[in-house]
Amino acid sequence: MAQISLKVNGMTRVVDTDPTTPLLYVLRNDLDQHGPRFGCGLAQCGACTVIVDGNAVRSCTIPVSTMGNKNIQTLDGLGTVEKPHPLQAAFIEEQAAQCGYCMNGILMTAKVLLDKNPNPTDADIKRALDPVLCRCGSHLRVIRAIKRAARTLQARA
């Protein structure tokens, strides 16, 4: 066990954990984050995605010990029911989720996409989201929602 300091959604948190523990389990079990989710533990499905220093990272395989001083963003810190982030608002507007279990990975990957490419084409969105699995079939609505969010964010900029 070791004391590890993590910066999650702008707050510094200290956890006492086995340093080989993948980040996902620390976020969920020690830091009460519900956004990142377990789907495969193999970095194949994307349900566990968090944003680390601006990049989408699969938290289910990356050891927590490698996270020191890095800025970790989770879906929990993006917006709330009362004050959703424009991405979340767009997904609600487009009714873009069925069971919603994969949505953490989709929203966090979409956030990174829009941060880097504020005006993505359908092809850009499909390419960026292709590694994130959605099993219920929300794909077309997700694409529409991301474009809607892009328009909102651009109008604000």
Added chain:
Amino acid sequence: MISRRELLKGGAFVVSFSILGPLEKAFGQATAHIDPYGNPDYLDPRNLDSWVAVREDGTVIVQTGKVDLGTGIETALAQIAADELDVPFDRIRMQMGDTAKTVDEGRTAGSNTIQAAGQHLRQATAVARVELLKMASTRLDVPVERLTVKDGIVSDTADPTKSVSYMALVGGKKFNITMPVTGQQGGLQIAPAVKPKKYTDYKVVGTSVPRVDLPRKLTAAYPYIADVRVPGMLHGRVIRPATTLSKPRVDENSVANIKGLVKVVQDGTFVGVVAQTEWAAIQAARNLKVTWAAPSSPLPASPAVVDQYLTNTKSFTDNGPMPKGDTAAALAKAARTFEATYRWAFQNHAMMLPSVAIADVQPDKVTIWTGAQGPFTTRDRISDMLGLAKRNVIVNWVEHSGCYGRLTSDDAAEDAVLLSRAVGKPVRVQWSRQDEFIWEPKGPQQLMNVRVGTDAQGKMIAWEYAGRTFPWTEAQGTPQLGERQIGQKNTAPYPASPTGAGAVAQMYEIPNQKVTAAYIPWPQDDPTPLRTNPLRSPGEPAGWFASETMVDEVAAAHRVDAYQFRLRHLTNDQRASELLQATAKQAAWKERPSPSPDAENAKATGRGIALIARGPTLVCAIADVEVDRGSGIVTVKKMTMGHDCGLIINPDGLKFQIEANVMHGVSRALMEEVKWDANGIKTVDWKTYPVITFNKVPDVDVVLINRPERASSGSGEPGIVPMFAAIGNAIFDAVGVRLREGPFTPQRVKAALQSKTTATTARL
């Protein structure tokens, strides 16, 4: 009598004959009579308080034993209650699936939630409204006939200043009303004398109310089953091999160095670990050295061996609709006859979240948290397993990821119970991705043989369909993995009417018809990774693939357009005919025979059509595909979907259901296939079992036909049913080669292009 094991000598199936013995009984459905009336194990369905409660703050709790499998059914059910009660939609709160708080309405399966629970809630809330009006009449001293309700406030039509709210009438109190109720589970009939509203008076039903769960789901504020944490909870993992279960030898020293390990649990052939942290449990499960004995009945060596077994083994039961006419005579005198055998592979449900459950086993009481489709089924299995009264097993339902039928079998709950019992503390069990892909009960391999006869005018006069498959081995009420591993045997008889892959009728006016589904007993008594479970519209996507591909083959052989050929055989079925025409119009279908005149192009395009009935719901699918002759890769460009399920409760929710079925259907039609050999399952993760991704999704155009005068029927599954056939027919249109087995992987398409067809028995 020949034993199953003798049949399995040499690790391969040996063709057999009728061998009905005790093993066949191993997967029968328990049919214990449930009498919920006045039974302390159940909320009494006659009691209005079992269904509806008005809280002190004016919100209305509506309780149902059905659950939401990620489709948004919670919203649709709340719409029905809001209309019936005249309460604003946002004041309705649904309470779903908890065994101590809801009426047992049967499992959430078969696309029947709106059909069954929708009707139960409509009647119960109609009764509540009647009672509330009576109370208001007394309170206001106004006859009931003069009262009206708006937004949960009852007022006097003659003097609107006289009014009282539901909240003031019963807020926080019980109704204490007993209703006349008959039947049980999905067949409950509630207060039939009370007339609910007419569809013309609906205000909320029929509108696209946004989903109530999505704002929380999209902001990490919605608790999934994976998020449930119980005080004092430990983490468990279960260890199973990649092949048929056998006797384990466990070396506990192999995990002695793992910090936080609480216990290695062995119980019969059940092996698990319990640890203080999830990571310690994962490491212990990975590192625990378990040597499994050679299984007494290894897996069949290949899908081809299963085909042989299915073909040559006597069924334990056959079912199907009543035959019409004399099919054999009609085939004998037909101008032309057609016969082909179609095949579909084992497929996974492949949930995003592998199975998970939490159990807290106390000496006289067990509490379980699960996302199962049948919380009451889970409760009854666990109560049998532990010898506890049903009411002392409390099952709390919390939403899982979308499951498509997978959560009919609640193995994780049994795993959690066994581990919790062993350590005396609450234990959470999370299956790994590999556990899930190896051990999930699968959609079974299917064989379908179809024979058709046409007359001199090219009209179908004889139709013979014979399906062969396995029934659900993991059906409702059978012991799951954990129970079997600790030695429990199932003594339930084979079901008289099993489900799994029902007989697929066809829609057309054919005077002579014989349609049968043969159920073949699974030849192994030990729990096997090829055990089966209802997978979205069990058996029907493949059954209709055979049926609607054959219709297409016959149309093409007569050089008649595929749409026109269908239409000619639907002169008396107005609903089907209208749906077919509306869908073809939307897709701008151009009449010509298949294949396309451009079928020799390297990148060939084609269109295909399929029309199906699933219960009262009708679906027509038109696929536009592109086939790359070089690589064999099929791309579905667009699906046009026509859908008629009677009265539409929520148009946008329904549209989404159809889109979801399309994506699932494309995925299963093109890429999903369980691979295995005698040594075990080979598809163990998302790399080896690929599914549809964003780059491969088609456009979807939906045509909804609303028939408010008809009762609502299901939409959770029917949309997937025509998908395989529509896509396969489009591939034929594109390249002129018929695919009779699926999924249509690049390898199969290339092989078909080389050999001109994949069928082994076609005599076209």
